[in-house]
Amino acid sequence: MTDLLDIIRDEIREAGPMPVSRYMALALGHPEHGYYTRQDPLGTDFTTSPEVSQMFGELIGAWAADVWHQIGQPKSFSLVELGPGRGTLMADALRAASGQPGFAAATRIKLVETSPVLTRVQQATLEPVVSKYGYMQPEWLTSIDALSEGPFIIIANEFFDALPIRQFVKMETGWHEQCVIDTNTGLALVPSPVPLREDVSLAGALAKAPTGAIAELCPAATAITSDLCSRIANTSGAILIIDYGYERSAAGDTLQAMRSGTYVPVLDQPGSADLTAHVDFQALADCAGEGVSAHPVTTQGKFLLRLGLAQRAEMLKQAATPDQAQTIDAALHRLTDREAMGTLFKVLAITAGRIEPAGV
Ligand code: SAH
Numbered sequence: 001m002t003d004l005l006d007i008i009r010d011e012i013r014e015a016g017p018m019p020v021s022r023y024m025a026l027a028l029g030h031p032e033h034g035y036y037t038r039q040d041p042l043g044t045d046f047t048t049s050p051e052v053s054q055m056f057g058e059l060i061g062a063w064a065a066d067v068w069h070q071i072g073q074p075k076s077f078s079l080v081e082l083g084p085g086r087g088t089l090m091a092d093a094l095r096a097a098s099g100q101p102g103f104a105a106a107t108r109i110k111l112v113e114t115s116p117v118l119t120r121v122q123q124a125t126l127e128p129v130v131s132k133y134g135y136m137q138p139e140w141l142t143s144i145d146a147l148s149e150g151p152f153i154i155i156a157n158e159f160f161d162a163l164p165i166r167q168f169v170k171m172e173t174g175w176h177e178q179c180v181i182d183t184n185t186g187l188a189l190v191p192s193p194v195p196l197r198e199d200v201s202l203a204g205a206l207a208k209a210p211t212g213a214i215a216e217l218c219p220a221a222t223a224i225t226s227d228l229c230s231r232i233a234n235t236s237g238a239i240l241i242i243d244y245g246y247e248r249s250a251a252g253d254t255l256q257a258m259r260s261g262t263y264v265p266v267l268d269q270p271g272s273a274d275l276t277a278h279v280d281f282q283a284l285a286d287c288a289g290e291g292v293s294a295h296p297v298t299t300q301g302k303f304l305l306r307l308g309l310a311q312r313a314e315m316l317k318q319a320a321t322p323d324q325a326q327t328i329d330a331a332l333h334r335l336t337d338r339e340a341m342g343t344l345f346k347v348l349a350i351t352a353g354r355i356e357p358a359g360v
Contacts, residue, residue: 004033004271009182017179017192020255021219024164024277027270029114035271036115036162042085045259045274048158049242049300049341050089053331055316057092059307060240063358064153065097067238070355073102077151077237080110082144082224083159085118087111087125090138093155094126098133108149109138144224150235154228157242160284161276163220167255168202170213171195175202178214180267187267205249214253216277225287225350232352233291239350240357245279247297247346254278281348288350295349295360301342303359304335 008026012018028035035041042051049056064079071077081090090109097103109130113119119140126138141147167178169191176191196202206215228239246252257266259273266275285294313332317325336342349357 004030005187005269007033008180008187008270012180012182017181017190020167020178020180020189021164023180023267023270024255024275027273027275028162028164030271033271035274036118038117038271040086040117040121041274045261048085049335049345050092050157051086052334052341053328054088054092055309055312055328055331056304056335057089058096058312059304059309059359060089060155060157061093061096063240063307064093064155065100065103066358067153067351067355068097068100068103068106071151071236071353073106074151075102075106076108076149077106077153078108078110078147078149080112080144080147080152080154082112082154082156083162084111084113084122085158087122089155089157090122091125091129094129094133094135098135104134107135109135110141110147111138112141112144112147114142144227147231150231150237152228152232152235152237152239154232154237154239156240158244160218160221160224160241160243160279161245162274163218163224165216165218165255165277167253168196168215168217170209170211170215170251172211175215187270189267206251209251213251215251216254216280218277218280218283221279222283222287225284226289229287229289229292229350232350233289236352236355238352238355238357239348241279241281241284241348241350242300242303242345243279244341244344245281245346247281249280249282252278279346281346284348285350292350292352295351295357297346297348298360299343300345300347301336301338303347306359309336 168175174195176195179192180187181190254277255266257264257273257275264273281297288294313328316328334340349360
């Protein structure tokens with residue numbers, strides 16, 4: 001039994017059934033026992049694209065440098081990453097973009113991270129790159145609220161899938177919030193007995209969902225995206241969101257838990273497994289208000305190949321040993337193949353003004 005399990009049970013005893021969103025927020029972000037608070041899970045529980053190959057972060061660095069050119073090479077702008085993991089993407093991006101004259105001097109690096117453990121890993125990863133290429137010292141923030149100094153170029157890879165979702169079950173009586181209760185045999189998921197009154201946001205495609213259907217909303221994701229959209233609308237810039245998810249809002253249960261690379265039940269030992277949900281890209285694109293454009297969602301495979309992943313792989317292979325060449329080919333395949341990360345992972349670019357983002 002984990003300490004966090006006790007905490008969750010106590011809260012259910014006092015406050016009643018716990019919405020899935022609260023459970024997910026505690027399991028991932030409890031200040032002491034949360035999954036991300038306690039450890040660096042990358043490489044043990046799951047692997048992300050920047051950890052698969054340096055080429056991923058390099059191409060994103062080139063993408064960011066291109067946006068910087070399109071907004072007129074401002075002398076100062078914020079390069080923001082949400083949930084930077086081990087700092088690998090940012091390090092590769094900074095190295096790749098440093099070849100553009102003036103880029104390093106203009107860049108204010110802002111890392112939005114809640115995990116103290118990962119913040120330390122990011123500091124160690126970025127320190128040598130920052131000093132080698134002449135960037136200013138990065139700034140760490142725990143929330144986007146503290147972001148100032150536009151224009152902004154904002155990157156988020158596998159960040160939105162870690163934000164708490166609400167789940168709803170369609171019953172004869174309407175939509176009911178999915179909640180966690182405590183039973184003799186452990187935690188269990190049950191729909192609240194009382195139907196939702198505020199079912200407005202479950203209209204549209206979900207209005208005709210059959211009985212038994214499950215719908216998900218991620219209020220934190222839409223709140224963050226709307227906030228970032230108004231920041232770029234006011235100052236110019238772009239947002240690049242990469243994650244696994246679906247292009248159009250649809251019913252379906254996508255909440256999943258993973259430990260040591262294996263799926264485990266979502267209520268099993270809270271705080272010890274990564275909990276994620278697929279990202280509803282339509283909901284994020286719909287956050288683009290006046291002065292901001294959401295470009296059509298594309299797949300990670302197409303995006304990376306359009307940015308020149310295959311050519312970059314060839315270049316790296318020219319100086320590689322046969323073993324290294326094999327690793328490069330394997331990474332190319334893993335990042336782009338439909339059976340691997342190429343199709344499930346989607347890319348959404350949101351821009352202000354007349355920017356034509358590369359790759360989408
Ligand atoms: N982008 C990285 C890591 C993805 S894992 C990569 O591609 O490798 C998710 C990251 O988001 C971790 O760094 C985690 O600590 C961070 N994170 C999760 N919830 C967060 C929140 N609410 N605010 C800021 N960072 C968060």
